[in-house]
Amino acid sequence: MQTLSIGELSELSGVANQAIRFYEKEKLMPAPQRTEANYRRYPMDAVARLQFIVHAKQWGFTLDEIRELLILQDANGDRAQAKRIAEEKLHKIREQIKHLSRIEAVLSRTLAECTGEGPMQEGCPIVEAIAGQEE
Amino acid sequence: MQTLSIGELSELSGVANQAIRFYEKEKLMPAPQRTEANYRRYPMDAVARLQFIVHAKQWGFTLDEIRELLILQDANGDRAQAKRIAEEKLHKIREQIKHLSRIEAVLSRTLAECTGEGPMQEGCPIVEAIAGQEE
DNA sequence: GATAACCTTAAAGTCAACTATAAGGTCAAG
DNA sequence: CTTGACCTTATAGTTGACTTTAAGGTTATC
Structure with missing residues (x-):
């Protein structure tokens, strides 16, 4: 399966590298796998997850609320x-x-x-x- | 003419002492006279000015915009x-x-x-x- | 004359959602 | 084998409108 570097993910999603790292720290994005050199490697569906976050923000949801929705999804709640x-x-x-x-x-x-x-x-x-x- | 301490002005206007000092620093409130002990003494119409600020904020004006309006008023612009x-x-x-x-x-x-x-x-x-x- | 309730300043902290900076490690091209 | 583009972390800065804290001076009351 193909994976993405943070720069590639940033390109595809339109979200800045630092913002992606920020979302990881804030538990909106799960911590991805790392290469031997400690580089992040994302699965392809990370793009959709980021876009969900972007859209939810456009709707006026706060990051706290978006995190709640994502947790529900992740837990199949x-x-x-x-x-x-x-x-x-x-x-x-x-x-x-x-x-x-x-x-x-x-x-x-x-x-x-x-x-x-x-x-x-x-x-x-x-x-x-x-x-x-x-x- | 009667004057007010910052605490009295705060009581009458419903605006916190520190917020009043903040508005002074931000040039929304003029620097008032001081007592010998360096205490602020406000004229009575300071209450109306603070209430103007509070109302304008409720209308969604930013402090920058409110300052503009107040400068216009002060200059009879x-x-x-x-x-x-x-x-x-x-x-x-x-x-x-x-x-x-x-x-x-x-x-x-x-x-x-x-x-x-x-x-x-x-x-x-x-x-x-x-x-x-x-x- | 001491205690509490005021007042003073300057500086730091808050919130949200990042962005920017510093100081360095890694990797592909020439 | 070096240049440049990428990656890493931690820390600090941004905006707006304050609030909080620290460290002290003053005034009213018992």
Whole structure:
């Protein structure tokens, strides 16, 4: 079976060498076999594992959460737990969207009111909106 | 005119002493007067300034951006510049909402498909969705 | 006059997720 | 047999917004 050096794995996955070593230290990537000269040698499926990590990051999962998912996979664990992790993430994402939407609403309303003319003192709508908001 | 110690200002504003000193170092709060014993003494309106900072942070402004706004206010500067800062922020917020909404859509669709039953190996929809997505 | 509750500074630590640097070992090409 | 491209480890630096720690000075109270 063909194996990969860390540089080759980096090329194929688009993840920097140092990041790969970092993931190993953080237990996201398993420690690979070594050559006589102590060089890392990865199996081909290491590429897919790295890409899983990259994608999960794009989805907003933290490395801690990704590690949980990977441990479940490695242990051939319970699908219900993976679902729970994803549900928590979905909940957090919806909260973030809500928070940002509230800000978006107030800020765009404020900007619509603001001509952008005149000096700051006495009643710049932007400053007043920030200063005067409650929550 | 009544003045405040840093502890009193902290109480009234809800901002920790060390954070207040940090804002001073970062030029968000002006250096206040000192007593003979070198204790800081704040004017009452320091409370409002701190609350402006807190609110702006809640809106997602960074300290750099808040400093810009405060400098504009202090200099009684151009309202157009404040508007520009707010417009940039609004743009960034809308980008974030778009990004999160895409994730939300895929994740909620995936979760709807997932019964949460069975083992991880071979076809857990969550894992497959993360592993197989393009972008 | 001692104890506690304040205040002062400077420097280091925190979190996440790496990146960069230093100091060296290995391997293929010419 | 040397040059350069790769690999190794450990340690330090990055960003943002602080918090924590250390080591001390001041003020109010008993």
